[in-house]
Amino acid sequence: MHATSEAAGMRIDTDLLREVEQFIFREARFQDELEYDRWEALWTDDGVYWVPANGDDTDPTKQVSIIFDNRARIATRIKQLHTGKRHSQTPPSRLRRLVSNVELLGEGDDGQVRAGANFVVYESRERGVTLWAGRSEYTLCRTPDGLRMSYKKVALVDNDRALYTLAFLI
Amino acid sequence: MTSADLANRWDSLIEPGRVHGSLYTDPDIYAAELERIWYRTWVYVGHVSEVPEPNDYVLKSIGPQPVIMSRDKQGQIHLLLNRCSHRANLVCDAQKGNSSAFRCPYHGWTFSNTGKLLGYPFNSGYDGTALKSELGLGRVARVASYQGFVFGSFAQDGPTLEEHLGAATDAFDRLVRLSPTGEVELTAGWLKHKVKANWKMLVENETDGYHPQFVHASIFSVADSGIGELYGDKSVAVCRDLGNGHTENDLRPEFRRLDQPLGWFGTDPAKVPGYVDQLTAVHGDNTREILIDGSPHVMVFPNLFIAEIQLFVIQPLAVDETVQHVTAVQYKGSPDMNRRMLQQTIGSVGPAGFLLADDSEMYERNQRGVHARTPEWLTIKRGLHRERRDENDHVIGDATDEVPQRAIWKHYRSLMEGQ
Structure with a gap:
């Protein structure tokens, strides 16, 4: 991989940036609008979905995480939501998230793109409103169907504190 | 309300088969609980x-x-x-x-x-x-x-820790026996899960064998899990009053009937050969039985839940706010088993867990519901007619009975009434 945007004034591939932004915005909309299957289809077959706890760089094979899903577990998560008996999302949270500060972080010869973005999610449930803020980092792969996620890490600002239930897709 | 008023109230709030809703919502009662339970007994x-x-x-x-x-x-x-x-x-x-x-x-x-x-x-x-x-x-x-679990009591005098734990000491012994070194380590860090609910909603749920088939039906169905059956109407598992407010869902009768080593953990010995060899080196011919019986499911009053491969610590912060801390049990020196226990823990518990997110939703709905004016009482009569005593004279019931909830409230009342 080589850096595409780290150095000030360096030319960036604006076409690629727009493509990545559109991917991330679409992912956000699928999450907010409970388009579970379309969200799941954004993953590669070896996707890893990680939401660390107690810091942003723990070792998920040694320390607890809020989510650490391999592809099979992502599928289980979606199936559970589809049962209609996932009580913590029945009724589902009302959600809208703002995604910003989208950056290209690196590009590999194999067509993989690393990108980062900040977000704020406004969640409304019977309990009340909960705000979730953090940074997502992606590894995106180019496939015949367009970009797909092989890795998404969500570093919540509050991940070292006690959190309310987080049963929607973050 | 004065403490004398409160002292006279417990009779009218806690009965053998029902408890009054205000026990979960009244800030004066919460303040009294801090003094009489949390700042007095072993925690x-x-x-x-x-x-x-x-x-x-x-x-x-x-x-x-x-x-x-x-x-x-x-x-x-x-x-x-x-x-x-x-x-x-x-x-x-x-x-x-x-x-x-x-x-x-x-x-x-x-x-x-x-x-x-x-x-x-x-x-x-x-x-x-x-x-x-x-x-x-x-x-x-x-x-x-x-067994390495540290407790504190703000009271200068009172029962010793072992007196307080009583029959629940067996849960710790069974937990560490599954570690080939005889020691567990809590080194995997803690998930901290906050709920808008009274702490007793959590305590009572931990050994409620009636809820899993309903609250957790979604994950049991998609993950093809046999856990729900353990808490079914046909299960020969029992629930138990261990005394001093400690309670248990004892799944061993069901595991013995199924006769599958490591079945309690949803795996089999071939998947974790290193661990099984280690345990066999220590326990020899008893290993099979130990691996069939599995790990305890015991709520140690008032705040430690030993949940097979997880430990939960319940922390009340206000009458309607509680944090549940949870970590994966790790057996000292058993990396293959530890990796599996950690990954299963991450999947199951904490704010996004396949199980605990839904338990937490129930705690919060209970807390909202209990504000409704009638019927005022929560009913804990399930299995009252079929309570019996085991060989150690502990009251037991069927897998889905409310023996644990009655045991918790009986002990709670004795603490709140105590001088």
Whole structure:
């Protein structure tokens, strides 16, 4: 991989940036609008979905995480939501998230793109409103169907504190 | 309301088959619980593996009270209140670390990790040195541990820890027996899950064998799990009153009937050969039975839930706010088993867990529901007609019965009425 945007004034591939932004915005909309299957289809077959706890760089094979899903577990998560008996999302949270500060972080010869973005999610449930803020980092792969996620890490600002239930897709 | 008023009220709030809704919502009752339960009885605080080296410390709690668990250079464990004896600032703000002393950031007062006041800047400002011996950190009056689990009691006197644990000591023995070294370690960090619910909603749910088939139907169906059947109408598992408010879902009768080593963990010995060899080296011919019986499911009153491969610590913060801390059990020296227990824990529990997110939703709905004016009471009569006693004279019931809830409230009442 080589850096595409780290150095000030360096030319960036604006076409690629727009493509990545559109991917991330679409992912956000699928999450907010409970388009579970379309969200799941954004993953590669070896996707890893990680939401660390107690810091942003723990070792998920040694320390607890809020989510650490391999592809099979992502599928289980979606199936559970589809049962209609996932009580913590029945009724589902009302959600809208703002995604910003989208950056290209690196590009590999194999067509993989690393990108980062900040977000704020406004969640409304019977309990009340909960705000979730953090940074997502992606590894995106180019496939015949367009970009797909092989890795998404969500570093919540509050991940070292006690959190309310987080049963929607973050 | 005065404490005398409260003392006369328990009769009218707690009956053998029902409890009054105000027990979950009344701030005066919550305040009384802090004094009579949380600041008096033995409460679980931490595990020795969280402070393995001399001068290690970690921040813990007893209900809303901030507690520093420290190990001094001789190896003794102390439970200190995180409050400077000068102007009440927090003397320790790191979640964990290694230090022989804590220095208050406000005026520089310094305390040893045994709680002793070591010194203060510009000491001519005080008349003599008498202050030093008087003004140590506050401390939890009694500290004791069982199988590495450290408990604290703010009461100077009272039952010993082993008296308090009583029959529940067996749960700790069974838990550590599954570790080939006979030791567990709580080194995987903690998920902290906050709910808008009274702490007793959580305590009662931990050994409620009636809810899994309903609350967790979604994950049992998509993951093809057999857990739901353990708590079904056909299950030969039992629930048990262990005394002193400690309660159990004892799944061993069902596991023995199924006769599958490691079936309790949803795996089989071929998947974790290293672990099975280690355990066999220690337990020989008994290994198979140990692996069939599995790990305990016991709620140690008031705040430690031993949930097979997880440990939960319940921390009340207000009458309607509770934090549930949870970690994966790790067997000292068994990496293959530990990896699996950690990954299963991450999937199941915490804010996004396949199981606990839904339990937590239930706690919060209970808490909202209990504000409705009628029928005022919560019913805990399930299995009252089929209660029986086991060979140790403990009251037991069928897998889905409310023996545990009745046991919790009986003990609760005795504590709240006590002088």
